[in-house]
Amino acid sequence: MSTSAVKAMRSRTDEFMERYARLLKWAQKIPDADRDLAEDIVHEAFLQFTQSGADHISINNFDQYLREVLRNAHRTHLRQSTPRRFQQLSAIAPDAAEALMSDADPRELLQARDMLGAICLYSCWRKETSIASSVLLLRFFHGYYPNEVAKLACKTRNAIDALLKSARRDLGIYLINQKSGEPRRARTESSAPLSEQRAHLAPDIVAELRRIIFAARKGQCFQPQQLLATYAGGEAKVSRSLLSHLVSCPRCLDAANDILGLPALRHRSPVDFLGKESEVTKDA
Incomplete structure (x- = not known):
């Protein structure tokens, strides 16, 4: 030199x-x-x-x-760090996460994708009556950190941890019932049954799961002023229906992100979540 x-x-x-x-x-x-x-x-x-x-x-x-x-x-x-980030899925579907992270047999990969699809559909159905399912979808399928979920839900970090634990327990019961042959309840008015969606699964499984989540949107969108009024108060309260709508509405979710100073949904790329290359235009 x-x-x-x-x-x-x-x-x-x-x-x-x-x-x-x-x-x-x-x-x-x-x-x-x-x-x-x-x-x-x-x-x-x-x-x-x-x-x-x-x-x-x-x-x-x-x-x-x-x-x-x-x-x-x-x-x-x-x-x-994406291998570690990908392991987040193991908290709700350990067998599926392990298969997707390894060079598994194609049949095992299909089973893993189906399991995650079933979990996603069930959570979309449950979020209408359980705030814990909305928290789980934000955490594991949209890629929000627990502290960020706490801001969106206007709850403490401890409360979010408790809700995630509750959602995982609920999922465990659901998956056990699935294995025992009980009827699948995990469908929404705007989502086809999982068996009808298998042929349409995209190569990027998380992108496809998000598509299912967005298809489960219910209710009218909120004006930015409405969301600002919700989050501006010192002791804001977010209803179950509001959080459920945010989870399935990219427009309203990004409006809330902007108010709270959180990265936009488009920067929580599924390819970052799963470790593939992607152009990120803006960061936290």
Whole structure:
């Protein structure tokens, strides 16, 4: 490496390190990012920045540029951590998650997809009468972190954990009944039975499951002012019917995301959720 290249590298390093504390603070604002994760993201950002060869002198807004580097580092972290993120599905369907994460026999993959489809349809049916099912769909099929679900539902983190536990217990009973041959109840007015949907399953299983969720929407959409009034209060309360509608309505859900300062649904890509490549235009 030439002397000029060494000097340029040192200059970029100094510029980055001068802003280290600020970058770390930014990284810690990422949903569910503790200090260790924030430090990992900043470290990845440092590697990307120093290896890019960017000349900070020619950058009009250096801080804004570093924010974008940080976002890219976060996306890199998501791609590298997708096996762990994918294991989230094991909390509700361990056999299905294991099959989808491995080089399973095609018949096992079909069974795994069918099981997740049954769980999705049942949860869509149950969310009309159980807020726990809406919480489960947000958490495992839309990719919201527990703290984010708590904001959408206007509940404490402990309450969300309890609701997830309740939803999993309910699912366990449902799956046991399915194996014992009891009639399947998991269908909505706007969704065909699972047996009728198998031929239409998309290669991206989570994208297809989301399509089923969106098809289960009921009721009229809410105006942004209505949602703002709901969430603006100090002790806001979100009804079961409202949360059920949000889960199945991308428009209203994104309006709520915007009010609460949460990443939009389109940035919670199924390909990020399952570990495939995707272009992400904006991050947390």
